[in-house]
Amino acid sequence: MSSASLSSSSPGLRIAADVGGTFTDVAVFDEDSGGIRLGKTLTTPSSLIEGMNHGVGKAGADFADARLFLHGTTVAINALLERKGARTALVTTKGFRDIYEIGRINRPEAYNLFFRKHQPLVERALRVEVDERMDAAGEVLRPLIDTEVEAIARRLLEEGVEAVAILFLHSYRNPDHEIRARNIISRMMPNAFVTASHELSQEYREFERSSTVAANAYIGPHVTRYLSEADRVLSGVKFHGKLLIVQSTGGLYDAAQARRECIRMLESGPAAGVIGTRELCAVIGLRNAIAFDMGGTTAKAGVILDGVELTANQVMVGGYAEGLPIQIPMIDIEEVGTGGGSIARLAQGKSLRVGPESAGAVPGPVCYGNGGTEPTVTDANLLLGRLAPDLFLGGEMKLDVDGAARAMTDQISGPLGLSVAEAADGIIRIAVTQMANVVKRVTTARGLDARDFAMVAYGGAGPLHAVLVARELQIPRVIIPNAPGHFSAYGMLVSDLRRDYVRTLFARLADAPFDSFNAIFRELEQRGRDDIDEAAPERLDIIVKHAVDMRYIGQEHAVTVEIDSGAFEARDIDAIKAAFDAVHNQRYGYASNDESAEIVNLRLSVIGVIAKPRLAPLDAAASASADEALIGVRPVEFGVMGGRLETPLYDRARLLRGHRLTGPALIQEYASTTVLLPGDVLTVDQMGNLDIKIEVQP
Template sequence: MNAPVRDSAIRLSADVGGTFTDVAAFDETTGALRLGKTLTTPQRLVTGIENGVGKAGSRFQAAGLFLHGTTVAINTILERSGARCALLTTQGFRDIYEIGRVNRPESYNLFFEKHTPLIDRDLRFEIMERMDAQGAVLIPLDEDQVRKTVREAVKDGVQAIAILFLHSYRNPAHEQRAKQIVEQEFPQLFVTASHELSQEYREYERTSTAAANAYVGPRVQRYLTEMEAHLGDAGFGGNFLIVQSTGGLFDVNDARRSCIRMLESGPAAGVVGTKVLCDALGMQNAIAFDMGGTTAKAGVIHEGHVLMTGAALIGGYATGLPVQMPMIDIQEVGTGGGSIARVEVGNALRVGPESAGASPGPVCYGLGGTEPTITDANLILGRLGADRFLGGEMPLDLEAAKKAMAEKVADPLGLDPVKAAEGILRIATTKMAHVVRWVTTERGLDAADFALVAYGGAGPLHAAAVGRELSIATVIIPRAPGHFSACGMLVADLRRDFVNTWFKPLADASFPEMETIFAEMERQGRDTVGRGQSLTGVEVRRSADMRYVGQEHAVTVELPTELFQKQDRAGIKALFDAVHQTRYGFSVAHEKAEIVSLRSAVIGQLRKPPFEHIAKGGVEPDKEAFRGKRPVYFASTGFVDTPTYDRPALKAGNRIAGPALIEEHASTTVVHPGDSVEIDAFGDLVITLRRG
């Protein structure tokens, strides 16, 4: 795993999180993989990446490919720290962005507040133009009005322009011309048009997507430009690719224009890595659980496929803003290793979503943090070794953690610091179990039918507790869990997703017409993914959004090649009924169905690092793997002397009964009393949880 990396065909990947930056360096010639982990540098993220590359024993100059995942886009939205934007929209429709869908999740909440748009009403401008639903021009575009409106917006300090004209998904001519005018006369502005991001109907969602892209655009562009300049200065001469929310890779120049496709950049790579791990293990159903320093995230692999969604609400259901584009269905909660615990009004203990981040970080880091966090709680309970964090590179201050826990949490609640720390972990476990339910139960799936694949620096510390909360029987900790998302980038492929709204009753749908639409989307995809890359193959996946006639919302149904070629309407209808049954708990075989949109994903396959087997051993671990005992607190036993093991020294076939701690450079796995763990052929820790 940590063999030296030679200067050859190096593939670098970097995952920038809120607390840590993870780097993986893979040598395609020798198969060597080295890892680096360093604190994220919020003031200049590139510095953290550079430090991580150095710790991985590599150099940008030696790399032929640099893969990057970052939270800069989603953090810009959540922090409301984006650019001052203006919206150009069809006359009469400036308020659709604020009216939204009139959802009211809490019917009797008198204090309910709706979403807050990213663009204020006084910067939403109506333009004289109109298309009909078939794309025919009803009112020509008033080009002079576009020029005058943007000129006034620039005087008001606008840095970015979002363009949304009605029915541009059917005919984008007016949006294209308006964008051309703005770019010609105001080249300093970031300009985005809705048809470039979404080819689906629903004007509110398209407006919100375009507005979000404009809002994050200038900041993301600056970041990517800074990153490219740094790569150039470092002598990097290879390809620079960004991870999309679909888990696929796309060119940095595309990322500059479609910044919003980077929303779930880092987390998506972890789900892709989980999918590849499932393929290697012959496993069909798994929950990808990623707990880092700031958040915990969950995605699903069901029947061998990553579950996707066509839209997401950024910021939650009640007040979130919709983004309408294909992405992996990932849910997250503000519970990470750096999540702050505090006592609020009424002596209520609250954990997160505020995080200590990388600066000042948890109290035990000794970098100026004063409020206790989940990491401090794990240290107090003995689950982290003060002298073994990050392989001993970063000593932790146990006494400072205890003092902060006593002053800020334990004393106000009348508890001792140990009980306070245990309470913090119990609250965190409950919150993280909820996020897993959001991606399983709300899709009609039972979490107990899945294995939990846990990664991220803090994931293995909490995986068994979360799994037990959900009645999951098996937890898997992959190799290098603290770098798993960065490693997931190494197994990702180039990908482009296309959607085309096409309303047709299934009974009347023309297969030749569908083939024409699919063929055009796939032609664009093949042209894009094959640009400047050496591919091992191209895969195409087709699907359709379908619903029963009279319904408003649709479900996505995979279209197997054989059904499409046979023009088997009954087979497609049966697939739709099955998906509807899973999602909503019912289906109606005799009801007519209709197609809403056609979807195509074009995947350019890249050569991937192999999953290597580790050395075989006996049932008992070798003596070299044992690292002594230390007191660890468990709710069922109190403090108990717990054996600790060095994970790199464990071999395939070794079995360990809980309680135990299995330590490695960037993570610690907790095996609870009554649980057991076996090391599989690839070096994964397979934990069997005690029932009851």
């Protein structure tokens, strides 16, 4: 991958590393030459930072020469999902210790007799009450007694608590009691991770705020140890630059903030991929796109609508049925446990299941030869001929076809009375259906039609399956970017520093207190500018975005509406109401122009714009024929879409702008393989992207 030069006040290397469940991807941007170099290595679960260091070496770079290290990791989300966090206590207002467990009493499956509600991260015995109380206006009803908090801290020390979450009623309006309690507990428990809800969200809804601060405390010690280990290793390799972490918004924040606000990095890697998709769309003039990311462990999907990534203000980590709400801004990403390493097994009644358990990096799929014993999606692709066993990772890792075939025969095809190819095809078809459902959750469930979007597919396994998912959903166009196996790492290189704020303030739009609105916006903007100035490696241009959460009077839930700041300065009620009606209509299919509305929350985002790498266009091909990129022909099984076909294999590095291919075909590159189905047509665009027109069935 190459790029045009980028001016900088202090040029050097900018290193980005995305640590996934199976592979660690590294992209290194040289601000002097404008080039981007790539490295990929198996993730090292015992020491993730060591795996990153290895990947940087494979990219021909050195941390000692870098001025910025941008990092996205699954360490936070994994600790939460796998329930491997710290022994945590929740300190809350008297009478409210059980709101965290009671929740919203959601019953997604009303007739499911085996339904299980969410399981709190904090056991009831460690949910401790304090006899204090604020009212909804932030006025003190019962004062906080310091000696009571001190006694609680002594008890928690005796209980061996490692992390403490503090949630007091209405602290979003007045955080004074939370601040005092945090200071006392931090003083008496100096080795504990202590966090208060107002530091993460100044938004109403006590259950969601309880869940958010509890999750931050639960993963806090684990993330803090990880970042401390990263500091130690980086110091050892003489890195003297700035370490920035990718947030779930796709923005960057510094490591000091990441230690306090760990919950903001839950979806850091996937979010960077969506930001990369947004930048790609801007370059090629695409307004609407589905970002589809398939790696070794999971598949993720997000949406770019009108050139902007869709965001959510709350997500259910662990799924809607049993998950825990996290109330912070993040890119709206849905995911499923279907990746290249997802294990295929026969369940009760010999029904075939794929995932969510993954073979991960250790032992990995059977074909990796690292001790894996159960067939995976990667093994199925190899047995169908869609992966070249001698070209995986540029030939660095030879794949074991015979081992994969034995595992498939013993555990899947033999018991089902199928051929190896039929069993492998069944695994892929099940995986594709599961991934198509994820795409539906970010489109159809949001009132969008997937057929109106192009799909940008990346991740090591994304190009293998993208056209299959597109056909399932009748998506007419798929784009495979340059170096798709490193695309999330590339997304970090085009990310900006970002801080997001929310402040609850209930007001009817008709008599909205615009003076108060504008004062709050000015306060939040100054906080954001100060935070970014402190974290930035240099002086940055600032972009400020304003939004409000609104609803019709009488509704319970609100939608977020981005509003130009001029509408608040001009007190333009009609413009604000029209913007709300449009968003509500898109989300729910109706709007009421005559119905009164109210504002619930004010939102403000402050973005520090970092200079971006600019990719250079490819040389033009002499003709549309891509014969010069042909490196072989191999038999590939396409199942119901064509059966077993002799399929040409092309080297992507040799494809030039204007080259055109008609499926079936395989396009091979270092960290990925693109599958072109019979009837699909691929054109290489001026930036080197593979632009595929899908033969959609009516």
